[in-house]
Amino acid sequence: MVYDLIVLGGGPAGYLASERAGHAGMSTLLIEKKFIGGVCLNEGCVPSKALLYSAKVFDYTKHGDKYGVTVQGSSLDHKAVVARKNKVVKTLVTGIKGALKKNNVTVVEGLGEITGKTSDGYEIKVNNETYTCKRLLVATGSMPLVPPIPGAKEGMEKGYVLTNREILDLDHVPGSLVIVGGGVIGLEMASYFNSAGSKVTIIEMLDHIAGNTDKEISNILMKNYQKKGVEVKLGAKVVEIKEGSVVYERNGEKLSVQADKILMSIGRRAVVNGIGLESIGVEIERGHIKVDAHGQTNIPGVYAAGDVNGTSMLAHTAYREAEVCINNMLGKKDIMRYNAIPSVIYTNPEVGCVGETEETAKQKGIEYEIANISMRYSGRYVAENEGGDGICKVLVDKKYRKLIGAHMIGNYASELIFGAGIMIETEMRVEDIKEIVFPHPTVCEILREAIFEL
Numbered sequence: 001m002v003y004d005l006i007v008l009g010g011g012p013a014g015y016l017a018s019e020r021a022g023h024a025g026m027s028t029l030l031i032e033k034k035f036i037g038g039v040c041l042n043e044g045c046v047p048s049k050a051l052l053y054s055a056k057v058f059d060y061t062k063h064g065d066k067y068g069v070t071v072q073g074s075s076l077d078h079k080a081v082v083a084r085k086n087k088v089v090k091t092l093v094t095g096i097k098g099a100l101k102k103n104n105v106t107v108v109e110g111l112g113e114i115t116g117k118t119s120d121g122y123e124i125k126v127n128n129e130t131y132t133c134k135r136l137l138v139a140t141g142s143m144p145l146v147p148p149i150p151g152a153k154e155g156m157e158k159g160y161v162l163t164n165r166e167i168l169d170l171d172h173v174p175g176s177l178v179i180v181g182g183g184v185i186g187l188e189m190a191s192y193f194n195s196a197g198s199k200v201t202i203i204e205m206l207d208h209i210a211g212n213t214d215k216e217i218s219n220i221l222m223k224n225y226q227k228k229g230v231e232v233k234l235g236a237k238v239v240e241i242k243e244g245s246v247v248y249e250r251n252g253e254k255l256s257v258q259a260d261k262i263l264m265s266i267g268r269r270a271v272v273n274g275i276g277l278e279s280i281g282v283e284i285e286r287g288h289i290k291v292d293a294h295g296q297t298n299i300p301g302v303y304a305a306g307d308v309n310g311t312s313m314l315a316h317t318a319y320r321e322a323e324v325c326i327n328n329m330l331g332k333k334d335i336m337r338y339n340a341i342p343s344v345i346y347t348n349p350e351v352g353c354v355g356e357t358e359e360t361a362k363q364k365g366i367e368y369e370i371a372n373i374s375m376r377y378s379g380r381y382v383a384e385n386e387g388g389d390g391i392c393k394v395l396v397d398k399k400y401r402k403l404i405g406a407h408m409i410g411n412y413a414s415e416l417i418f419g420a421g422i423m424i425e426t427e428m429r430v431e432d433i434k435e436i437v438f439p440h441p442t443v444c445e446i447l448r449e450a451i452f453e454l
């Protein structure tokens with residue numbers, strides 16, 4: 001048979017696209033080589049959040065006295081934490097498999113490779129079987145980037161150098177953990193293992209942690225880490241990895257730090273090799289599949305969504321890109337917009353950001369006004385965050401007085417940031433937002449408070 005759609009890769013982009021296509025009546029085949037749910041469900045977003053929640057609960061027991069609660073003898077059982085994480089993953093993966101079935105999606109397990117095009121359509125080979133489709137969605141995602149640092153490869157073979165894959169299943173808490181790269185993944189793992197009892201050191205080449213996050217917020221986050229005992233080496237370049245230590249250079253000086261385990265978290269690269277893209281001439285640009293605003297590649301009927309297009313590398317972006325692709329395949333005009341995609345760091349305290357930062361607004365020549373207030377303007381924040389030092393910043397376009405960015409550090413930021421995203425997406429002006437009623441007392445009121453500063 002000729003399928004209406006074949007989806008290559010069963011992560012957030014691939015499984016959601018398959019569900020939506022199946023629901024709309026397209027005959028759909030999903031090919032997944034490893035595990036349905038992709039990186040996000042199996043070795044990314046979900047397992048890391050399960051670990052971080054256990055750390056948060058443990059932290060509360062350790063610091064309960066701040067709230068008049070004394071807990072004696074609390075401990076974190078890492079094996080039990082990992083077992084619970086596995087249970088969470090299994091529950092969610094089972095749910096996705098059920099949704100695929102419900103939407104009549106055929107699933108084939110195996111490594112898919114595009115082999116060419118005939119008059120019937122695109123051909124994809126899996127386990128020596130060839131499948132044909134009218135439309136193809138490439139959703140092969142991304143994999144960890146391991147830099148050619150001397151000793152890194154050997155360390156991976158011997159098991160003391162880890163990527164996000166292995167660290168989430170580590171069967172013990174290492175005495176010392178060095179994290180190469182202070183981006184979101186590195187920071188989240190630093191947060192968990194610091195709470196669990198490791199001596200954690202982050203080595204970051206830039207002069208700040210958390211990548212493109214608002215600089216003031218990344219600074220507050222770093223201070224929170226340091227208060228908890230995490231060492232952060234900024235402006236430092238790892239030059240060698242040995243069994244038991246990491247050698248780095250800072251200000252022309254060669255230094256080293258003890259490391260029972262080393263996590264490589266310097267970034268991820270799109271999976272574009274070994275999948276046969278060249279057989280049909282799909283254009284690759286700087287290591288990613290190039291797509292237009294509809295998710296279509298340079299080849300008619302061939303789409304790409306998720307990390308493989310390299311645009312945002314977040315699961316929620318992958319979901320929306322997948323929907324845009326399917327809608328366009330179904331003849332419904334739909335366009336991907338990237339101006340209001342929230343990003344979150346699920347540490348304790350949490351960070352939530354959406355839209356322009358001061359840096360990006362300046363780069364784009366947007367004239368803006370800014371309000372920058374303490375999270376302590378929120379009654380609930382004060383009640384629940386003894387000694388909290390969070391802030392909330394909002395940026396509005398000076399000419400139209402529209403909200404263009406919101407950035408905050410403080411718990412619940414992960415849950416409330418989408419509200420600011422809606423305001424940006426719907427181009428709400430300061431005066432419109434002032435008319436919205438927020439529930440009281442909530443941390444989300446901080447947005448209202450910040451807007452009233454303008």
Ligand SMILES: Cc1cc2nc3c(=O)[nH]c(=O)nc-3n(C[C@H](O)[C@H](O)[C@H](O)COP(=O)(O)OP(=O)(O)OC[C@H]3O[C@@H](n4cnc5c(N)ncnc54)[C@H](O)[C@@H]3O)c2cc1C
Pocket residue numbers: 008009010011012013014031032033034035036037038039040041043044045046048110111112113139140141142164185271274275305306307308313314315316317318
């Ligand atoms: C530790 C960690 C934490 C993260 N936390 C978050 C978070 O909190 N929030 C967030 O939004 N994002 C997070 N991310 C990023 C998120 O996981 C990705 O953005 C998301 O998984 C991308 O989805 P995808 O469908 O594009 O690709 P993937 O999830 O990578 O899925 C691609 C799938 O394709 C399969 N595949 C590849 N090649 C083939 C082939 N030839 N044949 C068949 N199958 C193939 C792979 O096996 C994989 O299952 C995190 C990532 C990591 C590593």
